[in-house]
Amino acid sequence: MRRSQGILPHFQHPAQVIVAGFGAAALLGTALLVLPISTESGESAGWLTALFTATSAVCVTGLAVVDTASHWSAFGEVVIAGLIQIGGLGIMTLATLLTLLVAGRLGLRARLFAQAETRTSSPTDVRHVVRRVVVFSLTCEAAAAVVLTGRFLLGHDEPFGRAVYLGVFHAVSAFNNAGFALWSDSLMRYVADPWICLTVAAAVIVGGLGFPVVFELLRTWRRPQRWSVLTRITVAVTAVLLVAGTLVFLIAEWHNPKTLGPLDDPGKFLAAFFTAVMPRTAGFNSIDIAGMHPSSRLATDLLMFIGGGSAGTAGGIKVTTFGMLAFVIWSEVRGEREVNIGHRRLPDTAQRQAVSVTLISLALVALSTYLLMALTPHSLDKVLFEVVSAFGTVGLSTGITADTTPAGQVLLVLLMFIGRTGPLTLGSALALKDRTRRYQLPEERVIVG
Amino acid sequence: MRRSQGILPHFQHPAQVIVAGFGAAALLGTALLVLPISTESGESAGWLTALFTATSAVCVTGLAVVDTASHWSAFGEVVIAGLIQIGGLGIMTLATLLTLLVAGRLGLRARLFAQAETRTSSPTDVRHVVRRVVVFSLTCEAAAAVVLTGRFLLGHDEPFGRAVYLGVFHAVSAFNNAGFALWSDSLMRYVADPWICLTVAAAVIVGGLGFPVVFELLRTWRRPQRWSVLTRITVAVTAVLLVAGTLVFLIAEWHNPKTLGPLDDPGKFLAAFFTAVMPRTAGFNSIDIAGMHPSSRLATDLLMFIGGGSAGTAGGIKVTTFGMLAFVIWSEVRGEREVNIGHRRLPDTAQRQAVSVTLISLALVALSTYLLMALTPHSLDKVLFEVVSAFGTVGLSTGITADTTPAGQVLLVLLMFIGRTGPLTLGSALALKDRTRRYQLPEERVIVG
Ligand SMILES: [K+]
Numbered sequence A, B: 001m002r003r004s005q006g007i008l009p010h011f012q013h014p015a016q017v018i019v020a021g022f023g024a025a026a027l028l029g030t031a032l033l034v035l036p037i038s039t040e041s042g043e044s045a046g047w048l049t050a051l052f053t054a055t056s057a058v059c060v061t062g063l064a065v066v067d068t069a070s071h072w073s074a075f076g077e078v079v080i081a082g083l084i085q086i087g088g089l090g091i092m093t094l095a096t097l098l099t100l101l102v103a104g105r106l107g108l109r110a111r112l113f114a115q116a117e118t119r120t121s122s123p124t125d126v127r128h129v130v131r132r133v134v135v136f137s138l139t140c141e142a143a144a145a146v147v148l149t150g151r152f153l154l155g156h157d158e159p160f161g162r163a164v165y166l167g168v169f170h171a172v173s174a175f176n177n178a179g180f181a182l183w184s185d186s187l188m189r190y191v192a193d194p195w196i197c198l199t200v201a202a203a204v205i206v207g208g209l210g211f212p213v214v215f216e217l218l219r220t221w222r223r224p225q226r227w228s229v230l231t232r233i234t235v236a237v238t239a240v241l242l243v244a245g246t247l248v249f250l251i252a253e254w255h256n257p258k259t260l261g262p263l264d265d266p267g268k269f270l271a272a273f274f275t276a277v278m279p280r281t282a283g284f285n286s287i288d289i290a291g292m293h294p295s296s297r298l299a300t301d302l303l304m305f306i307g308g309g310s311a312g313t314a315g316g317i318k319v320t321t322f323g324m325l326a327f328v329i330w331s332e333v334r335g336e337r338e339v340n341i342g343h344r345r346l347p348d349t350a351q352r353q354a355v356s357v358t359l360i361s362l363a364l365v366a367l368s369t370y371l372l373m374a375l376t377p378h379s380l381d382k383v384l385f386e387v388v389s390a391f392g393t394v395g396l397s398t399g400i401t402a403d404t405t406p407a408g409q410v411l412l413v414l415l416m417f418i419g420r421t422g423p424l425t426l427g428s429a430l431a432l433k434d435r436t437r438r439y440q441l442p443e444e445r446v447i448v449g
């Protein structure tokens, strides 16, 4: 407890810092994207389009009101990639710091930073964490970029410069769970290319798990009994959702001529898996969202709402929150007064935080869906999909984003911003507040949101 | 504690009793309604239609796969009214017993049954409660029937016998929140008749508040500071939802030519108020559900999911559960470790029950919506409305009930049954289990579900 108190010395008011940081990055991005130099045509994109795109990039959402490839110039695309990189690094760093802060008393921090156990300067800790997160992110992105570049070069006959550009852009977009693509149809043209799809899916999953979880997995993957509760829940829920999502899409879309129907059997499995990975919460698509059976969109809504890991770049309420809720309900149904995960007791505060994050998120999604339905002529099916995608910073769409009134676009901008900063803000506020509590029982806390 | 322990002597396994009771009533009703004598045409309605209608009546839902007035004979209609009466009395009695059981330690029971405070025979208590609930129900139904009969007789030129029949049937259907009507268009022809609409609305609200709340209100309505927490939450949330619902429908539907548009201004207010009352969870409609703006249907979905009072005949997760959740979240956002309502602390168990009921219900609605979308060609908008209506035992419909595959109808039957017995079962199991706890802090418990 004593040590962890100093780990975030500059975060006395973390909510303000987080909101101000993301807000400033979004506004800076807007100022750059509104310049004529940012568009292919040489005319300014206009403030709303620039604001929407910059917010979508910084919040690593991926919703777009204009076609990224044809509307923006190379300069604009680099700005977008930069915003994604800044947003993604910021999220991953914050999430990692919060994870360490919350888990501090239990030794996860000690396990990760055994060599940094100095008694004196806590700012060292923060610099240390930031450096490690940056190295981790750039390493993963570089690895994905190499594979993608190679494939574009050798498998799709792109010239070298363009292959590198495409490889780096999509590696950054994938690892940071941003979902921006440089083709109007996202990755639909590569639906049957396992090199592209599996590389992107791997980058998305690793980025979505997050640095602390991946780091722990790398060090102790052979001894799951030593995993922290965070890692256990994240890995278990992610695996369950990936398998369940793949099966649901396979069953519902197998014969659908607009989605899996035209593919051969291995292609069907690849596309269903890819479609199950992307709502967590990357937002690329290799099949047409608007062509899916409406029930598959509803399943996607649920996956997008749950989102990815707490410690990574994913959005949504997070698999940890979802997993904790499942344990809370299971304990209640069994009539047990304590909620146990593994050999640890889940403290009441963590339960209440999980419940609060989920219910506030549900209320926000319901209210936003109501407002967007009132503001647009689109069906509940499509509006709900759009709202959950914006809230969960997913970026998948049935195609109505551009076809939304300015008021509706402003609503989506707010939703992307709240969906991104809200859980982080809430999580950090709760994490800091909660440090003042006395240690009572052998319990392990897990970050929420 | 000692006294309340004996109040439900025969409910050692209340879940089994409740499920068996409703199941037996539904099967008995099915056996009667499948007889040729039950239909207008003299031909058997078939098992599925009989099962659907009997379940809908016993669970006081009101969804119908056939037009009640034209399909069923007078005998069939009397069977339906009888099933509604049995179901409604059963629900109201169980809810009252559970309320007393839960509130027992706090004196609500003593306040209601001061004269029954004998030291000996607890079965007296149960008989006493049942008698009071029956007298209360029949009195309210009679009052509503008199007004409705008078209006049908004098205002709509119905012959005396038919006016009485219509008055009694709709009074029973309204007070028990059943929502069965003897016109194909429900009460749309009386949209501008305040006698009919306000009487039905009053019966629905009183039945939905429930006996313990109405009884307490009658005795202490001038001293709200003496109301129990149950009564406070029920009254406050009901009032907020009625006002908010009325405003939402007024604003969204004011110019809609299919709903409020053709009415004069007082008619608009009457119809909007009626439409705000009915999702809690009566299920009559005076405007066309299919003609409403989709956003109004979404608002109705939320109102139907929340439902009515815990102590009455309404369905849904209940306004008490919803109110408790609001307090839980509000406390969490304000960083308070205790949840206080009025001058009472809400115990952790009640919070967890409220959360569990809500999350399980959400999961059930989501899963059922997914399945019904897979089974039918209808849109998310209409399917979600139908599912929430069945789960909340509301009975409103966009008209797709009859246009649903047999498998879909079976799903709706299960959903009506679970929506009705689930919360009662869960509530009673939790209420009984929880009596063994030690009294720790000045806290007041409120029934959930
Ligand atoms: K995304």
Ligand SMILES: [K+]
Residues within 6 Å of the ligand: B060, B061, B062, B177, B178, B179, B281, B282, B283, B393, B394, B395
């Ligand atoms: K009903």
